[in-house]
Amino acid sequence: MYAVIKAGGKQYKVRPGDVIEVEHLPGAGERVRFTPILVVDDEGRTHVGKEAAAAVVTARPVGEVKGEKVKVFRYRPKTGYARRGGHRQLYTLIEIEEVRLGEPARRRAGEVARAEPKAAAPAEPAEVPPPAG
Numbered sequence: 001m002y003a004v005i006k007a008g009g010k011q012y013k014v015r016p017g018d019v020i021e022v023e024h025l026p027g028a029g030e031r032v033r034f035t036p037i038l039v040v041d042d043e044g045r046t047h048v049g050k051e052a053a054a055a056v057v058t059a060r061p062v063g064e065v066k067g068e069k070v071k072v073f074r075y076r077p078k079t080g081y082a083r084r085g086g087h088r089q090l091y092t093l094i095e096i097e098e099v100r101l102g103e104p105a106r107r108r109a110g111e112v113a114r115a116e117p118k119a120a121a122p123a124e125p126a127e128v129p130p131p132a133g
Helices: none
Strands: 001-007 012-016 019-023 032-034 037-041 045-048 056-066 068-074 081-088 088-100
Touching: 001 032, 012 019
Parallel strands: none
Antiparallel strands: 001 012, 001 037, 019 088, 032 056, 037 045, 056 088, 068 081
């Protein structure tokens, strides 16, 4: 079973047991849940749309790493302006624990479906008294 999840603006194809590197997840606790899911494949049966949106992928943060350094050099000719800088992106390593295909959302027992608002009946024109005179 695999799923396609969305994390940090990117999509990842994951299976239970995979360790992937996603953009930094601040405040990641003991478990991270990814929902809604884009695609779920359950042994040949592919689920998309509402069926996939009900699925849940549970992961456990394993650690944090930094990406490769990106060097930045700004230069303006004939002015003596030159600046060097760099950036290292933070990533969180997560281990996929479970890909579970949930039940589609159903109404709870005793819950009444909302009635659609009825169209307002056209208002009758108000009677205007004849002009005095």
